[in-house]
Amino acid sequence: MTSDAETAATLDAVFRRDRPAVLATLIRLVGSFDVAEEALQEAMAAALEAWPSHGVPANPAGWLSVTARRRAIDRLRRDRAQADRAANLAVLARFETAEADVGLESETIVDDQLRLIFTCCHPALDMAARVALTLRVVAGLRTGEIARAFLVAEPTLGKRIVRAKRKIAEANIPYVVPPTEELPQRLTAVLSVIYLIFNEGYVASDGDTIGRPDLAGEAIRLARLVCGLLPDEPEAWALLSLLLLTDARRAARTDGAGAFVALEDQDRSRWDRELIAEGFAALDRAVQPGRRGPYLVQAAIAAMQSRPSGKVPWLEIAELYEVLYELQPSPVVALNHCAAVAFAHGPQRALELLRPLLDEPALADYQPLHAVRADLLWRSGDRSGAQAAFRRAIELSDNAVERRELQRRLAAVGAGRPPDRRG
Template sequence: MTEGRGGRAAARSVEAVFREDRSRLRALLAARFGDLDLAEETASDAIEAALARWPVDGVPDKPLAWLLTTARRKAIDRIRRDRAYAERLAMLQVEADRADPPTDAEPGFDDIPDERLQLFFTCCHPALSLEAQTALTLRFLAGLTTPEVARAFLVPTATMGQRIVRAKRKIRTARIPFRVPGPEELPTRLPGVLRVVYLVFTEGYAASSGADLLRPDLAEEAIRLARILHRLLPREREVTGLLALLLLTDARRAARVDADGNQVLLEDQDRSLWDTELIAEGQQLVVPALSGPAVGPYAVQAAVAALHDEAPDVASTDWPQIVALYDVLLRIDPSPLVALNRAVAVAMRDGPEAGLALLDRLTDAQELRGYHLLPAARGDLLRRLGRRSEAAAAYRAALDLVGNDSERAALVRRLAELTDR
């Protein structure tokens, strides 16, 4: 093999390993040294070393082990050279117990621990703002670059860079530990982690602003993160419920926009485009997520999504069961948004008049002010009742609030249909 071809093969090997295990490598280093910056820098150093050595020596049998060993040694070298790390060196006693990291040939290295769960709880620590939690999770667990995270938040790269720096500084100064909460803490800490993953998915499934309705990159990263959590916490039913919800919802992605990128509403979607493999996987997960006492909100939402996915069309959907599930959701996780979704389901079960009466009770809800789907839903029900002028006014109100261009175009089309008639 020529040097050029060997270099390209090595580069592909490094890329493949790092794509699959980059968050795991960073998590292992962060857990070992207690510093996100050091973990990121030494992981990059190890990658550079692999690009230099693997074309010459060949790709090792255990690439991740090689990268981890190299990164650990480079971290030790950085700590020894940098006075800024002197206090941290003493605190972590790195010299004492980790001066000679194991090589990939040493026993026990076949089973490299997966420390990503620790990193999840560190990035989503309640001492950090939700904005910071989401940014750190995308950066260090999803593996997005700072410019990619900035695009997800629709802010300049420099702004996001400063935000991530401040969040990492907060972790250092507040001495937020790199650890998994104990059994007594887990019930209060896990919902925060799940919320961040769900927020990433919802932004990918229905972008809050921009030209495109879908951000498949974010939706897929959220599903990947949910799969990691499910693998690490297989007995946590809400983790199972979240993964089921994401799969069952993402299964409809291909039918949610037409060839021109225009939004297609649920009632108009070509259900033959829905991903049957994702639906089957999600349906299998719903059962354990709902089994046992104290069912969680993600499991209930997954059950709603499963009912939508198994119906051949909107008319034959089991709306009474969906309303009953929203009743459960209102009891365990009440919010105006849940009430809005329940009102729409009631309209499908009992008629638009019944749903409209429920929606009208939500017009003063603080959480729904500025939320375009409330007036949009009112417009749809008013249109079905033949109250065209009121429906047009509701659609115009929704247009004043919507941020996504694809959703805006859909509202314009509905408004135009009323005007044309």
Template structure:
């Protein structure tokens, strides 16, 4: 069994090693297999023989040799299947030399941009990022997203095949494409974090391994691009949100609303780091959506109590965010802020308008917010129905139990 220290080191080195191998030899799909075998070899030999003086170079050398073997095997298969008159294989199939000098460069960002290529679906981008950059196995990713390992393996294989077929060179994309590709990277990291922090299905409210991995990967991007304010904003948003994780679930794993959380259990270190990041990013120009969401999270986290929350400031930030983001979840959160500042009926009016938006009309969050606001107005009968409607629409078992419990408190037995 690999010790945690070795696992952490290998996970940190994995994308740098894969990036180096792909940059030198190409063959992304085969290189990824070769790197996985090198990581397995390290996990087996390092605890026994000791960590080499240059772990990255060791892994690149082993992966390069394994890549050579894999490509030569493929060449042999091609010879058997295709009789070529000249007997010469296309240059693209020539196996690389495994003894090229190792260049000390970090290709993690290029690798992330490749994994998040717009030609891939979001699901494929997430799976490939967690596999190639995060170093997670197909089984680990499958468990995190509650799908069979065979399904996740096929998804990853198709994504690698798509990249191989595209003929994309391994390198930084042209300046004209860079902003779009970076936006895709940040979006994928954001999706991974959200699935970890608030699981959309399954028995647990959160999957800590996913939220932790997304923060780790975002830290890498921030280290490589510290001047990008939206990268800083996303990292700040993750830290400020994750800082509440210990207080947001009860003894049985049930969700605890923010207003009822024990704020002494919030992570003060993460809050301080997140506030510093967003305070540095905001003055650099017109803020993007991640910066604005981080600013909202900072207002929540810096309030000493729920009653002391500066809701007018939060409302103002949401109104700026709405102007640059056509996102129904943002609109729903804006409705909550309106209710906190102007009263529940004003918030309910906005929620009523959102019920006409097909993107969120059947989302359990809309019905849960509506239920809460109806309860604030004293309309318990309508609130009960809304809580039940929300419970029927969520696939998270903990959320479902919580919503049924809220309905039961208003006089309806849990179904």
């Protein structure tokens, strides 16, 4: 017997960790986003009823997968009398042969999530819809989390996802990894999705921890798979390098008490040396004459931050952010450039660069903008401005670790303390 609270906690953990894989397989078998999602929701409801009295199964994800498949089969059988009877029977046949197909699939492409990413990133969808749908379905991010990444209103993002699902159904887009010759035209969206999945895993939008290692690890795994599919694509290797070099620092980003630790204060002995070595090897494969993409520039920045000497070359990094902005002009890249300039040239110059960003409507509620501005004002001696900016950043922060760090800095400003290295 388990309590309802324990069951809910276990189910939430399983859902966050295993939902994407379970859902991806369901969608492959069913051929419908909506039917698969409804079946998985019904399986979760069944778990909430069954697990408290029968106990949590040894393989919770497997239990959910089997139950969801059965619910999907029941739904399809009920719908046999409808006009799409032939299609439903074909789906039922796929369910019956699914286990037999596993061996065959293992000889080609076995990763259902990778299939789903390429389905969601079909050229029939516009780029924003491709990325949004994949983040929702494959990564399991909530609509609000994706809306924040896109800097758009949540209802707008929700409608975009609904339209993308409808387009896939109406166009009868197949659930497959496309032939090799078709991969490049989908690559930009696929890499964007993997990058955003990692970002949510590295700095979670909300929660009590700084990140979600499960999501970050999943993004790295998918990046490795894409590199295997396209071994001569430099931006795929550059993205993998960026993710590896960044994730290598994960253990050092908080101290023993769970408090945030800035890059230059981190204990580098806690960095994952194997990931760093793999990251530099991937970077070597990404560097090709005449090829320069945004992920290569970001990987180069991450490599500079990963130097064993511990000295971060902020001047070079600031220059690389200028190059990145030429390749990928966006207010977020401009903000990152401001932060690098602050370390390279001081807060006053960075504040001058940041001033136009304050008029960007998309950044009005963007928490990092206010956090960066608060630090710059603090370092420039504007205590009252810094306090106001820190309060605004705290209001916009749903991540407990980030919020505690911002509150620490706000308290330091109020006490008249000078900015420390953590600030």
